[in-house]
Amino acid sequence: MKQISILSGKGGVGKSSIVASLGILLAKKYKIVLADCDVDAPNLGLIFGIEEKDFFEWENISTNEKAVFDLKKCIACKKCFDICYFKAIDWINNKPKLKEFGCEGCGACEIVCPVGAIKLKKINNAKIGYAKTKYGFKLVSSQLNIGESGSGKLVNKVKEKAKSIFVDADIMLVDSAAGIGCPVIASVSGSDYAVLVVEPTPASLFDMKRAMSVVEHFDINKGIIINKFDINKKYCKEIEGFAQTQKIKIIGKLPYDKNFVKALVEMKPVIEIDENIRDLFDGVVGEIVKTC
Numbered sequence: 001m002k003q004i005s006i007l008s009g010k011g012g013v014g015k016s017s018i019v020a021s022l023g024i025l026l027a028k029k030y031k032i033v034l035a036d037c038d039v040d041a042p043n044l045g046l047i048f049g050i051e052e053k054d055f056f057e058w059e060n061i062s063t064n065e066k067a068v069f070d071l072k073k074c075i076a077c078k079k080c081f082d083i084c085y086f087k088a089i090d091w092i093n094n095k096p097k098l099k100e101f102g103c104e105g106c107g108a109c110e111i112v113c114p115v116g117a118i119k120l121k122k123i124n125n126a127k128i129g130y131a132k133t134k135y136g137f138k139l140v141s142s143q144l145n146i147g148e149s150g151s152g153k154l155v156n157k158v159k160e161k162a163k164s165i166f167v168d169a170d171i172m173l174v175d176s177a178a179g180i181g182c183p184v185i186a187s188v189s190g191s192d193y194a195v196l197v198v199e200p201t202p203a204s205l206f207d208m209k210r211a212m213s214v215v216e217h218f219d220i221n222k223g224i225i226i227n228k229f230d231i232n233k234k235y236c237k238e239i240e241g242f243a244q245t246q247k248i249k250i251i252g253k254l255p256y257d258k259n260f261v262k263a264l265v266e267m268k269p270v271i272e273i274d275e276n277i278r279d280l281f282d283g284v285v286g287e288i289v290k291t292c
């Protein structure tokens with residue numbers, strides 16, 4: 001199974017819309033499965049008109065541990081309170097109390113407690129499930145509980161689930177998180193090809209360069225899609241110049257088009273409502289398949 005990851009660095013540049021349209025076109029020739037690895041803001045399903053109720057078998061999972069205190073053993077030495085880098089422990093009535101949010105499960109408090117009053121315990125802090133799109137392929141998504149950590153681990157679980165529900169798939173298409181943190185590294189890891197989506201703005205180019213450093217770390221083949229290339233032709237040229245210097249192919253240039261917004265409002269992939277944009281995406285798919 002080949003893995004193609006779509007990432008952008010900056011959020012809000014149209015990455016998930018692009019993933020949805022690429023998925024439909026790739027599915028015409030290949031057996032594919034989609035992995036929504038933007039685990040802090042998973043909305044790929046909505047682009048296909050899929051809501052939470054449409055998912056099968058939501059499974060509770062754990063991506064983290066938390067400190068649990070046995071206050072009967074506690075001798076109020078305050079060592080746990082002092083050691084906690086994340087300030088996740090309150091000190092109330094001369095006893096430690098874990099705050100609702102903040103415990104990263106690092107285990108420092110467990111180590112320093114002289115009487116063994118603290119144990120790390122796994123917590124169910126996320127859920128993972130899959131849905132079938134009307135195009136025949138499946139989409140795996142997840143939800144991390146608010147304030148919880150472990151998004152990188154959750155990305156790995158989403159990818160594992162995608163592989164397990166469709167072991168015969170030719171391609172797993174990964175919608176990566178924005179940024180360059182743990183979930184992005186987990187998304188990109190194991191990829192055969194990476195698509196970097198950028199808009200012609202300084203912020204988007206800056207963030208895409210940072211995301212590209214993650215891709216280069218893994219030595220993955222890559223291409224660039226410039227979305228809304230015509231909103232700033234000067235900056236578009238700057239991106240093209242950058243790509244030329246770095247020897248990265250621009251595999252697609254998509255115009256600013258109100259149909260992208262219309263598609264989001266109607267919960268449809270944009271190629272469903274605009275033939276011209278479909279043709280542009282056909283070209284992008286051709287470039288990806290050639291290189292991947």
Ligand code: SF4
Binds near residue numbers: 083085103
């Ligand atoms: S496990 Fe780490 S983050 Fe959580 S309370 Fe203990 S020291 Fe703080």
Ligand code: SF4
Binds near residue numbers: 069077113116
């Ligand atoms: S380190 Fe252990 S004994 Fe000391 S305050 Fe914390 S829980 Fe109590």
